[in-house]
Amino acid sequence: MEAPGEEEKVMLSFFRDGFYKDFIVLIVLTIILGAVFSSGIAWALDSYFGDALDDMIGEYGEYDVILHIREESKDAAMRELERIAEQHFKGARLSQTLTIAGQANFFFGLPEECRTRDILENIASYFGGVPGLNGYTLIIEPSILIRGVHSGVRSELQEQIEAIPGVEFAFRDGSNMIVLLTDEEHSREVSARVEEILAQYQIVELRFPMGFEVDTQQVGDEAINIIKKMAPGRRYSNVTSAEYGEELDAFLKTLVEMRDFLMSYASKVRITVDPNVHLAVGEQIAVQGTSGQELEPTASITDEHVLIEVTAVYGDMAEGMITRGSIAQSIDKLVQKGYGVQSDGVITDFVGEVELENERYRLAYAISESLRLLEELDELSVQANAAVDNADAVLNTFQEALMQLEVLQVQMRQLNDGIAKGGTGSTGEQLLVTLLLNGLFQSLAQAAVNAGEGSIDSLENLDIEEMRTSLNGISEQIANVQDIDVQAIIQQIEFVRDTLPNLEDEEIGQSIRLINTYLGGQVIPGERIQILVHDGSVDEKEIEKTLQVELDNPYLHTYSTSVGMVNPDARSEIFRILKEVRAIVAGMLAIIYTGVILVLDHATIFSTLKYIRAARKPVTNRWLRIFDPIKILGGSLGALILFTVYQLSRAQIPMVTPPMIALCGFVIGLLIAIFAERFSPVHTKEIMAGQALGLSNVQIMREIVIPAGRPGIMNLLNRWKQQF
Amino acid sequence: MLYLKDLHKQYGKVVALESISLEVERGETVVIMGPSGCGKSTLIRCINRLTEPDRGEIILNGQSVLALSDSALQNLRRNVGFVFQQFHLIGRLNVLENVMFHLVLGGMERTTAADRALAALKKVGLDNAVSRYPHELSGGQQQRVGIARALVTNPELMLWDEPTASLDPILVGEVLDVMEELVRTTNTTMLIVTHEVSFALRVADRIVLMDHGRIVEEGAPDVVFADPESEIGRKYKRLLMS
Numbered sequence: 001m002e003a004p005g006e007e008e009k010v011m012l013s014f015f016r017d018g019f020y021k022d023f024i025v026l027i028v029l030t031i032i033l034g035a036v037f038s039s040g041i042a043w044a045l046d047s048y049f050g051d052a053l054d055d056m057i058g059e060y061g062e063y064d065v066i067l068h069i070r071e072e073s074k075d076a077a078m079r080e081l082e083r084i085a086e087q088h089f090k091g092a093r094l095s096q097t098l099t100i101a102g103q104a105n106f107f108f109g110l111p112e113e114c115r116t117r118d119i120l121e122n123i124a125s126y127f128g129g130v131p132g133l134n135g136y137t138l139i140i141e142p143s144i145l146i147r148g149v150h151s152g153v154r155s156e157l158q159e160q161i162e163a164i165p166g167v168e169f170a171f172r173d174g175s176n177m178i179v180l181l182t183d184e185e186h187s188r189e190v191s192a193r194v195e196e197i198l199a200q201y202q203i204v205e206l207r208f209p210m211g212f213e214v215d216t217q218q219v220g221d222e223a224i225n226i227i228k229k230m231a232p233g234r235r236y237s238n239v240t241s242a243e244y245g246e247e248l249d250a251f252l253k254t255l256v257e258m259r260d261f262l263m264s265y266a267s268k269v270r271i272t273v274d275p276n277v278h279l280a281v282g283e284q285i286a287v288q289g290t291s292g293q294e295l296e297p298t299a300s301i302t303d304e305h306v307l308i309e310v311t312a313v314y315g316d317m318a319e320g321m322i323t324r325g326s327i328a329q330s331i332d333k334l335v336q337k338g339y340g341v342q343s344d345g346v347i348t349d350f351v352g353e354v355e356l357e358n359e360r361y362r363l364a365y366a367i368s369e370s371l372r373l374l375e376e377l378d379e380l381s382v383q384a385n386a387a388v389d390n391a392d393a394v395l396n397t398f399q400e401a402l403m404q405l406e407v408l409q410v411q412m413r414q415l416n417d418g419i420a421k422g423g424t425g426s427t428g429e430q431l432l433v434t435l436l437l438n439g440l441f442q443s444l445a446q447a448a449v450n451a452g453e454g455s456i457d458s459l460e461n462l463d464i465e466e467m468r469t470s471l472n473g474i475s476e477q478i479a480n481v482q483d484i485d486v487q488a489i490i491q492q493i494e495f496v497r498d499t500l501p502n503l504e505d506e507e508i509g510q511s512i513r514l515i516n517t518y519l520g521g522q523v524i525p526g527e528r529i530q531i532l533v534h535d536g537s538v539d540e541k542e543i544e545k546t547l548q549v550e551l552d553n554p555y556l557h558t559y560s561t562s563v564g565m566v567n568p569d570a571r572s573e574i575f576r577i578l579k580e581v582r583a584i585v586a587g588m589l590a591i592i593y594t595g596v597i598l599v600l601d602h603a604t605i606f607s608t609l610k611y612i613r614a615a616r617k618p619v620t621n622r623w624l625r626i627f628d629p630i631k632i633l634g635g636s637l638g639a640l641i642l643f644t645v646y647q648l649s650r651a652q653i654p655m656v657t658p659p660m661i662a663l664c665g666f667v668i669g670l671l672i673a674i675f676a677e678r679f680s681p682v683h684t685k686e687i688m689a690g691q692a693l694g695l696s697n698v699q700i701m702r703e704i705v706i707p708a709g710r711p712g713i714m715n716l717l718n719r720w721k722q723q724f
Numbered sequence: 725m726l727y728l729k730d731l732h733k734q735y736g737k738v739v740a741l742e743s744i745s746l747e748v749e750r751g752e753t754v755v756i757m758g759p760s761g762c763g764k765s766t767l768i769r770c771i772n773r774l775t776e777p778d779r780g781e782i783i784l785n786g787q788s789v790l791a792l793s794d795s796a797l798q799n800l801r802r803n804v805g806f807v808f809q810q811f812h813l814i815g816r817l818n819v820l821e822n823v824m825f826h827l828v829l830g831g832m833e834r835t836t837a838a839d840r841a842l843a844a845l846k847k848v849g850l851d852n853a854v855s856r857y858p859h860e861l862s863g864g865q866q867q868r869v870g871i872a873r874a875l876v877t878n879p880e881l882m883l884w885d886e887p888t889a890s891l892d893p894i895l896v897g898e899v900l901d902v903m904e905e906l907v908r909t910t911n912t913t914m915l916i917v918t919h920e921v922s923f924a925l926r927v928a929d930r931i932v933l934m935d936h937g938r939i940v941e942e943g944a945p946d947v948v949f950a951d952p953e954s955e956i957g958r959k960y961k962r963l964l965m966s
C-alpha cells in the first residue's frame with residue numbers, strides 16, 4: 001500500500017518547505033504568551049483582592065492587635081491608646097478603621113522590640129483600661145494559630161514548638177497558642193511540624209452524667225491503670241483541667257437548680273387523666289381558672305382561662321405547670337375540669353380533673369400565722385422576768401410558742417431546700433426572694449445561737465422537761481430572747497409574705513420553659529476526667545465498655561479530642577484562598593486561551609492541511625483513518641499548549657492532575673482539528689490558485705491562507721514574513 | 725510536448741478518469757469538450773497535479789510530472805498557466821498584485837514584476853484598473869485578470885478550465901476575444917476546456933471529446949463536427965447547426 005507514505009508526505013511536505021520554522025516560533029510564542037496572559041490576569045486579580053484586603057485589615061504584619069471599641073467611646077479610646085503607646089510602646093502604629101455594627105476597630109502595631117512573649121501574653125493588661133473596650137484580636141504576623149490548646153500540655157507543647165526552626169517563640173492567648181514565625185516562608189513547614197507534634201497527643205475524656213461527682217484524681221488514676229492494661233506502650237497522665245469547660249458546667253448546674261427552685265414554688269397541678277384520653281408531656285390543657293366562663297369544646301380559649309402544660313405523666317395521673325393565667329390566692333385546692341387545647345387556641349375534648357394548689361399562697365399564709373406568734377413571743381419575753389415565779393404557766397405558754405416556732409421552722413426548711421441549691425448566680429425577682437429567705441433564716445439561726453441554744457435546729461430537740469428542771473436559768477435566757485431583734489425579723493418575714501403571692505404562675509411557668517428550652521439543647525456535663533495520651537493514641541470507644549464495667553458506671557462515656565488544632569489565621573487563610581483562586585483562574589484562563597488560540601491560529605492550519613490532503617489520493621489505510629495524523633497533530637498541539645501554559649502560569653484547579661490537563665488539551669485540540677473548517681474556513685480557491693501558480697506551501701500559508709485567516713498570534717507573526 | 729498515458733482517477737466509487745491517453749504537440753491548441761461531470765476538470769488539473777491521478781503517466785517536455793519532487797513540481801507549475809472557471813483571484817490583493825505576486829515570490833524584482841504584470845494586463849485590456857480589487861470588478865474583468873496572471877510568466881503551456889462558464893453571456897465575448905487573440909499571437913501550447921462550440925471551431929487545432937471519464941473522439945474540428953463518430957460528437961454537431 002502506498003497510501004500511508006502519501007499521507008505522511010502531505011503533512012511533512014507541508015511543514016518541510018519552510019513553514020516549520022514559522023510553526024515552531026508560533027508554538028513557542030503561543031505558549032509564552034499563554035503563560036503570561038493567564039498568570040498575568042490571575043496575578044492582577046490576586047493583587048486587586050490583596051489590595052482590597054490590605055485596605056481592610058492593614059498590610060501584612062503592619063499591625064498586631066485589633067481592639068474592638070464601642071463606637072461612642074472611640075474618641076476617648078483613641079486618646080487612651082495614644083497614651084498607652086506613648087507610655088509602653090514607643091513607636092507603635094495606631095489606626096482606626098472600619099466601624100461595624102456600633103463597634104469601632106483600632107489597629108495597633110507594636111514596635112519591633114515590644115513583640116516579646118511577655119508583652120504579648122499580657123497584652124490584655126495593657127489595654128484593659130481602654131474605654132469602651134469590647135475585646136481584642138491578635139493579628140500578629142507571620143504566625144500560626146493553634147486553637148483550644150489543652151492547659152495540661154501547654155508548656156510541653158510550647159517547648160517543642162519553639163524548637164522548630166523558623167519559630168521565634170510561642171505564646172498563650174486565652175486557650176489559643178500563637179506561634180510567631182521568623183518569616184512567612186516557613187509557615188507551611190512549621191504548620192506541618194506543629195501538626196505532627198499535636199498528633200502525638202490525644203485527650204481521652206471520661207464524662208460522667210449529672211449527679212455523679214467523682215474524685216477526678218483517684219478515679220482518673222484508676223482509669224489510667226485500666227487503659228494502660230488495654231493499650232500499653234503509651235504514656236498517660238491525668239490532666240483533668242480545672243478551667244476547661246468549668247464555667248459552662250457551673251452555669252448549666254445553676255440553671256438546673258434555678259429551674260428546680262422555681263418548680264417548687266410553682267402552683268401544683270395534678271391531673272387525673274380521663275381513661276379515654278391519652279395525655280403526653282408537652283400538651284396544653286385549659287381550665288376555667290377564676291373566670292366565670294365555662295370551657296366549651298370547639299370554642300376558643302380567652303385570656304381569662306388558665307393554660308397548663310403537661311410536664312409528666314404517670315399512668316392515669318399527670319403533673320403540669322401553669323404557663324398562662326393564675327389561680328385564686330387561696331389555701332384551698334381548686335378542682336376544675338381540664339380540656340385539651342390546640343395550638344391555635346381551639347378547645348378540644350375533656351381530658352381529666354385538674355387539681356390546682358397555690359403553694360406560695362399557702363406558704364405566705366403559714367408565715368402570717370407564725371408572725372403572730374413571733375409577736376407574742378416578743379411580748380412574752382418582756383413579761384418573762386416578772387413571771388418567773390409563775391414559771392410553770394409561762395413555760396407551758398413558751399412550750400406552745402416553741403411548738404409554733406417549730407412549725408415555722410418546717411416551713412423555713414422547705415424554703416431552705418430551694419435556697420440551698422438555688423443560691424448562686426441567679427437573677428430576677430424570684431431570686432430576690434430566695435436571698436431574703438436566706439437572710440431571714442440566718443438571722444433566726446444567729447438569734448438562736450445568741451440565745452444559747454447552739455442552733456435553731458436544736459430547738460426541735462428541746463426537751464421541755466429538762467427545761468423545767470433548769471428553770472432557774474430560764475430568766476437569763478428569756479432576757480436573751482429579748483436581745484433578738486424580733487421586729488427586724490418580723491419585718492423581713494412580712495416582706496416575704498407579701499412578695500410570695502405576687503409571683504405569678506405564668507412567670508414561673510415561662511421561666512421554667514425558657515430554662516428547659518436552653519437545657520434541652522445542652523448535654524449537661526457531669527464530672528469529667530481528662531487523660532492525656534502521649535506517643536500514640538487509643539480508640540476511645542473501644543475502652544468505653546471496659547471502663548463502664550471496671551469503674552462500675554454504665555453511664556460513663558468516653559470522647560476523644562485533640563490537644564489543639566492548627567488554625568491558619570484569618571489573613572493567611574484569605575491569602576491562601578486568594579492563591580487558590582488565582583491558580584484556578586489561571587487554570588481556566590489557560591484552558592480558554594488554548595481553545596481560543598487553537599481556533600484562531602491552528603484551525604486555519606488544520607483546514608489548509610485537510611484541503612491539501614483532499615487533493616491527494618484518498619487514504620485507504622484503515623489505521624490512518626482512525627489515527628488521522630491531522631487529528632493527532634491537533635490533539636498533541638492542544639495537549640502541549642495547554643499543559644505547558646498551565647504549568648508555566650502555575651495554575652492549579654482542584655482535583656485536576658497534570659495528566660488530566662494534558663488530556664483536556666488533547667481533547668480540545670482534537671475537536672478543533674475535527675471541526676477545523678467550521679472554526680476557520682480557508683479560501684480553497686485561493687489556495688488552489690497559489691498551487692497552480694507554483695507557490696510553495698510556506699508561501700501559500702504566508703501570502704494566501706494566513707493573511708485571510710483569523711487575527712491571531714500567527715496572523716501577527718506573519719506580518720514579518722508576508723510580502724504582499 | 726505533453727504526453728498523457730493511461731490516466732486513471734477515481735473519487736470513491738465515482739470514476740472521473742478512465743484510461744486517458746493524449747498527446748499534445750508544441751504550439752498546438754487542443755479544445756476538450758464533453759458533458760458536465762465527464763472528467764474534463766479532473767483531467768486538466770491532473771496535468772499540473774492540482775489533482776493527483778491514481779494511476780498513469782504524464783510526460784511534459786520529457787519529464788515525468790508525477791515523479792517530480794515538491795520544488796520541481798513548483799518550478800513546472802510556474803511554466804504552466806492555469807485559468808480557472810471561477811477565476812480564483814486572491815481577494816485581498818488588487819489587480820496588479822494579483823498578477824505580479826507570484827513573480828515576486830518566485831524571486832523576481834518587484835519593479836520588473838510590476839512591469840511585466842502591467843504588460844500582461846495590457847494584453848487583456850485591464851491596464852487601467854490595476855489598483856482595483858477583485859470584488860470591484862465584473863466577472864469578465866476578473867477572468868481577464870485571471871488570464872493575465874496565467875500568461876504573465878510566459879508559460880509554454882496554458883491550461884484553461886472553462887474560463888467563460890461562470891460568466892453571463894454578454895461578458896463571455898470579451899473573454900473569448902482575449903483568448904482568441906492569445907491563440908493567434910502567441911505560440912503557446914493551449915489545452916482548453918470549454919462549451920463554446922463556435923469558439924472551439926475557430927481556434928482549435930484539435931478537438932477532444934470526452935464522456936464518462938473517457939476520450940470518445942478526437943480530431944480536427946472540421947472533421948469532428950462534420951462527421952462525428954460518437955454520440956457526444958453528434959450532439960455537438962446538432963448544437964452547431966442550430
Ligand SMILES: Nc1ncnc2c1ncn2[C@@H]1O[C@H](COP(=O)(O)OP(=O)(O)OP(=O)(O)O)[C@@H](O)[C@H]1O
Binds near residue numbers: 735738760761765767
Ligand atoms: N473532489 C471531488 N470529490 C469527489 N468527486 C469529485 C471531485 N471532483 C470531481 N468529482 C467527480 O468526478 C467526476 C468528474 O468531475 P469533473 O469536475 O472533472 O467534471 P467536469 O467534466 O469538469 O464537469 P463540469 O463541466 O461540470 O465542470 C464528477 O462525477 C464529479 O462529481
Ligand SMILES: [Mg+2]
Binds near residue numbers: 764765766885886
Ligand atoms: Mg469542470
